[in-house]
Amino acid sequence: MPGALPLGDPAPRDGSLPPSVAEGAAERNFGVYLHVPFCRVRCGYCDFNTYTSDELRGAKRSDYASQAASEVELAATVLERAGVPARRASTVFFGGGTPTLLPAADLARMLSAVVDAWGLEPGAEVTTEANPDSVDAEYLRDLAAAGFTRVSFGMQSAVPHVLATLDRTHDPERIPLVVQWARDAGLDVSLDLIYGTPGESLDDWRTSLEHALAQHPDHLSAYALIVEDGTKLASRIRRGELEMPDDDLQADMYELADDVLGAAGYDWYEVSNWAQEDAHASRHNLAYWQGHDWWGVGPGAHSHIGGVRWWNVKHPAAYADRIAAGDSPAAGRELLDARTRYVESVLLRSRIREGLPISSLDPPARTAVAGLIADGLVNGTAALAGRIELTLRGRLLADAVVRRLTE
Numbered sequence: 444m445p446g447a448l449p450l451g452d453p454a455p456r457d458g459s460l461p462p463s464v465a466e467g468a469a470e471r472n473f474g475v476y477l478h479v480p481f482c483r484v485r486c487g488y489c490d491f492n493t494y495t496s497d498e499l500r501g502a503k504r505s506d507y508a509s510q511a512a513s514e515v516e517l518a519a520t521v522l523e524r525a526g527v528p529a530r531r532a533s534t535v536f537f538g539g540g541t542p543t544l545l546p547a548a549d550l551a552r553m554l555s556a557v558v559d560a561w562g563l564e565p566g567a568e569v570t571t572e573a574n575p576d577s578v579d580a581e582y583l584r585d586l587a588a589a590g591f592t593r594v595s596f597g598m599q600s601a602v603p604h605v606l607a608t609l610d611r612t613h614d615p616e617r618i619p620l621v622v623q624w625a626r627d628a629g630l631d632v633s634l635d636l637i638y639g640t641p642g643e644s645l646d647d648w649r650t651s652l653e654h655a656l657a658q659h660p661d662h663l664s665a666y667a668l669i670v671e672d673g674t675k676l677a678s679r680i681r682r683g684e685l686e687m688p689d690d691d692l693q694a695d696m697y698e699l700a701d702d703v704l705g706a707a708g709y710d711w712y713e714v715s716n717w718a719q720e721d722a723h724a725s726r727h728n729l730a731y732w733q734g735h736d737w738w739g740v741g742p743g744a745h746s747h748i749g750g751v752r753w754w755n756v757k758h759p760a761a762y763a764d765r766i767a768a769g770d771s772p773a774a775g776r777e778l779l780d781a782r783t784r785y786v787e788s789v790l791l792r793s794r795i796r797e798g799l800p801i802s803s804l805d806p807p808a809r810t811a812v813a814g815l816i817a818d819g820l821v822n823g824t825a826a827l828a829g830r831i832e833l834t835l836r837g838r839l840l841a842d843a844v845v846r847r848l849t850e
Contacts, residue, residue, distance in 0.1 A: 448754055448757060450775070452776055452778075454753050454776045458771025459525070460749075463751075464527060464750065465527045465749065467749070469528050472530075472534070472730050472735040472736065473735070474535065474727050474736070475536070475737065475738050476535075476737055476740065477511055477739075477744075478492070479507070479537060479538070479539040479541070479545060480759055481493065481499070481544045482540055482541050482544070485675070486611060487674060487679070488637075488640075488676040493540040494540075499759060501759075501763070502760040502763045507549065510763055510766045514740045515559075516560060517771060518738045518740070519561065522748070527749070531563055531564045531567070532562070533563075533564040533730070535563070536570045537550060537571035537572065541572070541573070541577055543572075543578050547582050550571060550589065551589035554569065554590055567592075570594065570727060571594055573594050573595070573596055573621075574596070574597050574612075575597070576613040576614070576617060583621075583624050583627075584628045587629050587630055592631060593632075595632075596621055596632065597611075597635050598618055598634045598635060599635065600615070600636065600640070600647070601651040601655070604647075605651070608642055608685065609640055610675070618654065618655075622634075631662070632661055633661065633662035634655045634658065635663075636664065636666070637666055637668050638665060638668065638697070638700065639667050639668040639692065639696060641685035648699060652704070653703070661723040662716070662717070662719070662724070664716050668693075697839060698839075700717075701835060704717045710796075712795060713732060716728070729795065732792060732795050733792065733795070734791065739755070742755055742756060742758060742761070742762040743755055750784060751778055753776030755774060756772050757774075785805070786849045789848050789849050794833070798832045798833075799830065800829055801831060815847060819834055820833065820836055820840060820844050
């Protein structure tokens with residue numbers, strides 16, 4: 444089951460934000476994340492805020508698009524009352540769960556609500572996640588007609604035994620079909636992969652990388668499997684049915700991914716993400732790493748506007764009740780102090796190739812840069828130009844870099 448919400452202060456019933464969120468807002472991009480918390484089955488490794496039909500009590504999928512549209516209307520009012528200048532959305536991202544379990548018309552309605560509330564920047568990026576077995580050619584054409592520009596398929600692996608361990612239900616042979624259907628519809632394509640699954644060998648991982656590259660996606664994500672408490676996978680490992688992922692093997696897999704993807708013309712732009720060219724990098728995810736603003740719509744969704752972070756109630760039934768009452772669905776929030784914002788900026792921006800200016804670091808962190816270069820964690824040439832860029836070894840030890848820059 445999904446994990447607990449963070450601790451924080453109570454959120455105002457009307458969702459109101461302090462006037463401070465308006466400061467500098469004109470210089471920050473604005474994105475919208477729409478969480479669709481429905482899945483056909485729960486994958487054994489997943490602790491996201493998602494619900495299968497058996498778990499969905501007191502709420503209906505058929506009502507969800509209207510509820511999300513209502514939160515968008517509330518969001519527009521809250522931002523206006525806080526004095527945030529009008530900004531069009533530069534990115535919109537539908538995540539989950541499996542957004543494409545809803546009819547394409549429902550996703551189109553949710554997108555229309557965003558457009559009606561804020562409008563879209565010219566050339567805005569509009570993405571939905573999708574499982575390969577949750578769409579067909581007509582569905583993808585309908586998304587493109589509604590204004591979607593990009594689809595991110597949860598491929599995870601091309602090896603049947605790895606997919607079985609992850610409880611993924613799609614056939615690897617479906618990947619070429621859905622990619623071609625998306626291409627035919629005019630959509631950019633991203634493929635998501637996971638490495639380090641118990642029982643997965645380095646050769647298995649190479650097979651998945653090669654199968655993904657054979658589809659010529661615009662963008663690839665590769666994430667190390669993390670065993671989350673409370674998941675089916677964690678229980679199986681605890682019972683001795685599966686082995687815990689091996690850190691050294693995962694490091695070898697990351698290095699293999701960087702070698703194989705780099706040789707195929709994909710450049711890394713964030714620790715776990717590669718793109719054929721800058722134009723295909725996920726602008727929505729970059730906005731998170733660069734500290735821009737976003738409003739998260741839906742059960743359990745998180746938002747960040749001008750140093751205020753909040754999160755919605757988790758269960759779809761509780762969310763539906765709040766929306767029906769005309770109340771904000773926010774369960775709690777925190778106002779980030781200057782030190783927290785600094786640490787989070789280092790944490791997030793050091794993970795992207797663009798890095799962060801050395802001049803933005805505090806004096807102890809600037810002193811630490813020389814040691815990071817000596818240890819092969821930070822690119823010395825980039826540092827001479829005044830910015831932090833992680834080396835391959837630095838990407839593998841990104842958390843250690845952050846500790847040394849913030850301790």
